Amino acid sequence: MYRRTTRFLGAVLLVTAAAVGLTSVANAGTVRVAGSLLGAGRELTVADCSHTFDGDAVAVVPKDRFDRGTTAFVSASDRSGWASGGGATGIATAALVHVHVPAGTAAGVYPVDVKAAGMLHGKPAEVIDRLTVRVRCSAR
Numbered sequence: 001m002y003r004r005t006t007r008f009l010g011a012v013l014l015v016t017a018a019a020v021g022l023t024s025v026a027n028a029g030t031v032r033v034a035g036s037l038l039g040a041g042r043e044l045t046v047a048d049c050s051h052t053f054d055g056d057a058v059a060v061v062p063k064d065r066f067d068r069g070t071t072a073f074v075s076a077s078d079r080s081g082w083a084s085g086g087g088a089t090g091i092a093t094a095a096l097v098h099v100h101v102p103a104g105t106a107a108g109v110y111p112v113d114v115k116a117a118g119m120l121h122g123k124p125a126e127v128i129d130r131l132t133v134r135v136r137c138s139a140r
Contacts, residue, residue, distance in 0.1 A: 037129040049137040053101040063092040072118035083112045107137045
């Protein structure tokens with residue numbers, strides 16, 4: 001009798017944990033959504049790696065991904081520490097993300113994550129986009 005009760009309680013606990021896990025995953029999908037902040041400007045190309053490059057990308061905070069009246073915080077991050085800028089901005093407005101590529105950088109593709117964080121349905125929400133920085137070393 002004790003084994004039957006233990007098995008039944010174990011099965012109930014397993015089903016409950018699975019349901020909570022699925023609900024958590026579903027809620028996470030609505031809170032953290034990949035989306036377009038950069039529009040068509042998702043790529044910067046550095047044509048000559050022997051010179052320093054400074055450029056900007058415009059990130060527009062989408063109005064359908066955050067509650068009306070929310071102040072969103074735009075930020076950028078990358079492994080090389082090239083990206084900066086962003087800051088607090090309103091919904092459906094733009095923020096500049098600055099990219100500084102030092103002279104002598106090796107040719108390659110370098111990703112920069114651009115994020116906007118705010119509130120959606122009273123919960124923290126985040127929209128993420130990727131800026132691709134392509135560095136080329138032109139032959140002279």
